[in-house]
Amino acid sequence: MRYPPGDLAIWIFILAELVVFAAFFAAYAFTRMNNVELFNEFQQQLDQRAALINTLALITSSYFVVRAVSAIREDNRRHCVVWLLAALAMGALFLIVKMGEYQHHFIVEGVSLSTNTFYMFYISLTFFHFMHVIMGMVILAAVVVMAAKGKYSAAEHTGVETGASYWHMVDLLWLIIFPLVYVMR
């Protein structure tokens, strides 16, 4: 194969998104250089357990999507839909846990983008990613609807692969955010 699975257009989009996040990651790491104490102090305010659950949720969700793609490659539409729904459920779990985290930081602690540099990065990175999870879920939901209508088959399932590729990117981003923002110090 010369091209990645799914529509090439989504890959151009994925590349653009990856570049933006890469810039944010590098900015985080280099800004931390001059604010080590601040970063270390406020990193400890973050909820490690929530981050663990969320990482597991996204990885599992990504795995379910992989299974959905293999199901449609075997022309098994019903399994494809079921796996995608399971992936969506995992995405929803992520959102719920994340909202719990935000509820604590935003409402209980009253933190905002302007609180300090660490929270600026924490909120920017995670909220931007949070919006991507929602976007990814919207895409997956559209794929589920199409799959349920029987639009995909073993011969033609570019749509499933396109949605899957985007969703894996959402997972991929989190795989870096998790250690960078929550663990590395």
Added chain:
Amino acid sequence: MKYKSQSVAKLYFIAAIALFVAQILFGLIMGLQYVVGDFLFPTIPFNVARMVHTNTLIIWLLMAFMGAAYYLIPEEAETELFAPWLATLMFWIFLAAAGATVAGYLLFSYSDLAELTMNELLPTMGREFLEQPTITKIGIVVVVLAFLFNIGMTILKGRKTSINLIMLLGLVGLAVFFLFSFYNPVNVVRDKFYWWWVVHLWVEGVWELILGAMLAFVLIKVTGVDREVIEKWLYIVIAMVLITGLIGTGHHFYWIGTPDWWQWWGSIFSAMEPIPFFMMTVFAFNMVHKRRREHPNKVATLWALGTAVMAFLGAGVWGFLHTLSPVNYYTHGTQITAAHGHMAFYGAYVMISLAMISYAMPLLRGRNAANPAKSQVLEMWSFWLMTVSMVFITLFLTGAGILQSYLQRVSDNPMPFMVVQEQINLFYWLREIAGLVFLIGLVLYVASFFVGQNEPEAVVADR
């Protein structure tokens, strides 16, 4: 020309070129005032010359966009314009309003103009690029609404192509974001913040949809490449424009009292803004390379390729130069901004308008496909003169800006503004000379419409 009603575009294009000439003349006056401070003082003070320079630019670009819309939308929709008479009527209203406004700038002092037009009822005047009296702004809204209605109805009754939809979306966005020009709070920070919703979201947002649609239309016509291919690239390019450009607005929110975190958001997203311009360059050259036919209108192709290159240089590269907040800290509001503004406006919007005019005018004037060779050669000369002199204007202003930033802001003993201005005088003289060359190019451009009219049309030699 396939549809009779497309001919209304001709009026718009002629007015656009006339205003373009006025814009350049006032640009030269300003350029001279930079070095001969009392030139025309106090008859035409600098601020008046600048208002005329920037406002005629905006108006002639709007004229060109409307002309382009009236030309390409019926052709794409494969139907006559919904109401050609409305288009003609709106043209005269728009021209009269524009003429009256410019005359107002020149004949009255600005404060008298404000009083005369009852600015106190809804104060919107006196903000950069939005200097038009409130009544003119309302006039623009009325004209644009009538225009949108007209082209919207045309699209509704005809074929719905991607180019038409994107053009329409861009023009609707233009109208919607212009509404922010009526919001003028006393709070300066808020005033500036929403002012950018007009200025940035126009030139780095919806105008680029218009640009993209016009470029795609011209490319389809002159290259004969499959519409499907051109349209999908168009979508990708403008998607990237908005993805980077919407949050890219943040590069204006570094130092105007807006919160610090904009420095990160603005820097990161606006650093991506050259990407769509680069894609556009690759796209345009690719399509011309893959062309399925040789179009006799060579000069239209030249303008289209010129747009792709110069927009990338002016908006992409020169924008990137000072878009990162640590750099912008020193360059904000210096001649660097002026350098970027000149090349970006010329490269993106002036050149695409001229590309469209270059493609459409021969057809509007009753030719089969193109102007006679003699006329085209002259227009190519004007292309190179204007483009090369604009490159030099930009380079000289960049030189001036770098020195200015250093002397006034970076060095250990910052000098006062006016002292620095004298230090960089040489660059302003060079810029003015380059400006004169630009004017020569413009004169040739206008002349190209009259040269060789009786000669036979250019044709393509068989390959």
Added chain:
Amino acid sequence: MKSTKRKLGIRPCTWVYLFLITFTFVTSQVGQMGLSGLTVSLLVLMLALIKGQLVGYYFMGLGRVKGLWHWPVFIWLFIPGILIGTAFYLTAARV
């Protein structure tokens, strides 16, 4: 694509999934224990990059793609990885 009949047993993607989960627990454990320092950070970073590569290679399916498109995720992990690693190294060197 040639389809081969799968033997019964665990699919490759499931193995990848199990690896990802394991690595995640390791990373999380490091966090919970409050371990810090350059070596720990770089190890955690390394784990994350490996995880990313697994996702790119097996989940996104780039492993089977030949040519230019084989590389985007790898390059994406590599460059920020180097940058983040450098920044943490310089930070540690400074203290």
Added chain:
Amino acid sequence: MAQAFTKAMARNIFYGGSLFFFLLLLALTFQTEADFPSRDNRAALEGPKGTQIAEGKRLWEENDCIGCHTLLGEGAYFAPELANVYTRFGNSTDAIKGFIASRPADGIPGRRSMPQFNFNDEELSALAEFLKYVSEIKTARNWPPNIQG
């Protein structure tokens, strides 16, 4: 195998991506509005002083000062930055008033000069108060970089 790159997908990305980033811009605008009170010196806009500042801003606009000067770096680049002119003039509104009032009507031979606007004392005070208010806006990194603007 299906077509690798379709117009339909490109279109979806355009609409979806634009909507996504526009919503993000709205979210960031919301946050900006929440941050404004701590930066934009809005306290100065209350009371009789506030009325005077509003009058000053009106004069600033109706004489197109932005056509030559920059204010917080925005405007024309023909004349000095005015966001910090209050501090540059030694924190004195009187100095600002004196400067504006003393511009020669016929300009300065061969040099750039500010026009004579014939403001009365009340108007001069309003303008000076407006510029003082702007100088007290809290900008990031206290931009402009130095007193020269």
